[in-house]
Amino acid sequence: MKEIYLDNSATTKPLPEVIQKMIEALTEGYGNPSSLHNKGLEAEKYLKTAREKIAKKLGVQPDEIYFTSGGTEANNLAIKGAACHYRNRGKHLITTAVEHPSVLESFRVLEGEGFEVTYLKTDKYGLISLDELRDNITEETILVSIIHVNNELGSVHDLEKIGRIIKEKNKNTLFHADCVQSFGKFALNPEKNLIDLLTISGHKIHGPKGIGALYRKKGVQLKAQQVGGGQEKNLRSGTENVPGIAGLIPALDAFEENQLYEKLKKLRKHFLEGLEKIKRRVIVNSPPDGAAHILSISFPGIKGEVLIHSLEAEGIYLSTGSACHSRSREKSHVLKAAGLTEEQIDGTIRISFSSFNTEEEIDYTIEMINKKLEIFF
Ligand SMILES: Cc1ncc(COP(=O)(O)O)c(C=O)c1O
Structure with a gap:
């Protein structure tokens, strides 16, 4: 896989x-x-x-x-x-x-x-x-x-x-x-x-x-x-x-910073465009002018953790929040400070890109998110 x-x-x-x-x-x-x-x-x-x-x-x-x-x-x-x-x-x-x-x-x-x-x-x-x-x-x-x-x-x-x-x-x-x-x-x-x-x-x-x-x-x-x-x-x-x-x-x-950043920006844009194909309600938590490599999104009413594990079964690795939080039961202090509701926090996933990711990988990830949302929620 x-x-x-x-x-x-x-x-x-x-x-x-x-x-x-x-x-x-x-x-x-x-x-x-x-x-x-x-x-x-x-x-x-x-x-x-x-x-x-x-x-x-x-x-x-x-x-x-x-x-x-x-x-x-x-x-x-x-x-x-x-x-x-x-x-x-x-x-x-x-x-x-x-x-x-x-x-x-x-x-x-x-x-x-x-x-x-x-x-x-x-x-x-x-x-x-x-x-x-x-x-x-x-x-x-x-x-x-x-x-x-x-x-x-x-x-x-x-x-x-x-x-x-x-x-x-x-x-x-x-x-x-x-x-x-x-x-x-x-x-x-x-x-x-x-x-x-x-x-x-x-x-x-x-x-x-x-x-x-x-x-x-x-x-x-x-x-x-x-x-x-x-x-x-x-x-x-x-x-x-x-x-x-x-x-x-x-x-x-x-890597040269500016070149790398341009590449990451394209990946972010591609992912955000892909989100339009998602059939469920999605909230983008990251600011429009946020860093190119980190995207936080929420699917209210859905358990981020379950989604993460179901994507893992397809070989896709992403996280619910920061790695330090994902193993603790405590809700992210960052998302709380940003004023997200409990439901929103529970349904949050973080996607973070590197220069080795491709648009094809993103297309596949979007497709899989859609599929998993239909199956599990
Ligand atoms: C913003 C920020 N500061 C500090 C650290 C800690 O760095 P390290 O994992 O090298 O201890 C991290 C790691 O995720 C981070 O994201």
Whole structure:
């Protein structure tokens, strides 16, 4: 049976050249980058190359990039690290109600330590009000953390406007952006957008799992959340995940953002046109100008979970929401914050594209959705 993978926001399939590079790093370049001998230097080269490539994509300096075990760790480090270092400046932090759990849970920990957190509400697309953001920044606000592309809805926050508002209101307030879903698809520019800290992850760009990075603007201080041998300039101790970092290299080379985005946009358009053939009521939850690779749709009165499993039987893989929610019974906090009804949330599925999807796959998926809706509901 042909496999149609439409869950690329959860993770992407690693490219063959990524796997090749990882095998190379495991079989030949297996040294410890901290070792002084040649094997160590060989391993260190992977780190240097990957760091330079990430920095180039972001238009920043390589020594502003710190490897982590993924987006989750980078978010934890940015948020807890900044709050702990700058706690003497103030106790107020701002984020949104629609962040990834790695961001929300970091803020919950900080609340437990006496910080005061403002969770900005959003509109039906999961977008905050910029006026509300401005109104909430005070002299006491040390950090604002905002998701760029929402992993469930595909809505896109305007980082440039947000950065300007933050710095106009309080030039000392740090700006962290979770760019896990946008890195590799959007041309990101932390300097222009006045971003101090930015999170990326390897497995959303056809790279390996368990590897990510944090951009930290020069001069910004963070309290390390993990101590030990002092790797990554004392910010993230632990022997680096060399195969993971090596695997990032071909993934970073594989796509040019604008070209990839154009391709994804066509797939999204094709899917949306296909939805007109669906014989049941469909609500598109994603904004019309949402990110090209993520589409959230609801079939009210239908169980998304049942639909997902029935499509899986046909070799079609998609999800009900984010991968982190799909195994828990709790309803998505993002869809709740966007004001969807319980019935709508239960009937939601998320389709997320990669450059390897085709219009034929989409046509088949639409056909199968129609068929399953007739059989099961
Ligand atoms: C927006 C967002 N932030 C953070 C993460 C966590 O990244 P990782 O899986 O690399 O820990 C994800 C993963 O789905 C995400 O979508």
